[in-house]
Amino acid sequence: IRMAELTLQPDACVAQIAREHGINDNLLFNWRNLHRQGLLAPANRAALIPITMEPVTPPPRQNGVVSTDIPPVISCRLTLPGGSLNLTGPLTPELLRTLIIELRDVSHD
Structure with a gap:
């Protein structure tokens, strides 16, 4: 999120920010677009994970x-x-x- 926010600063160069952080500029453009749409969640926000339930053998x-x-x-x-x-x-x-x-x-x- 921090890198996506850096790209929104005035006169920010996405390619330069990507190089400084060692990532592909297309990836950072994608993150920036997701951030603008409100689709990036902060790291401290609870995340849901998929689970599956399997049948349990009844006790003897x-x-x-x-x-x-x-x-x-x-x-x-x-x-x-x-x-x-x-x-x-x-x-x-x-x-x-x-x-x-x-x-x-x-x-x-």
Whole structure:
């Protein structure tokens, strides 16, 4: 967003700004157009990510009663362009929140 805003300054040269930041000028022109249309979101704004729900195997039963001795298994599979990450175990909201924050920070480096 910062680079797109730089292109909107009076006498700004998009090609020069792109060179200074090591990116293609066509990419910066695209970002500038998206910014003008209000389609670029600030980095601190919450982002939605697609999820899929898979059926869960029901817990085992003994004599028609669900066994409470076996803790439920919770798992999460995160599929990224470079590979997949499988998490199994006690997935707390705090753990998932931290994972999302860390992934977001890495993608902005």
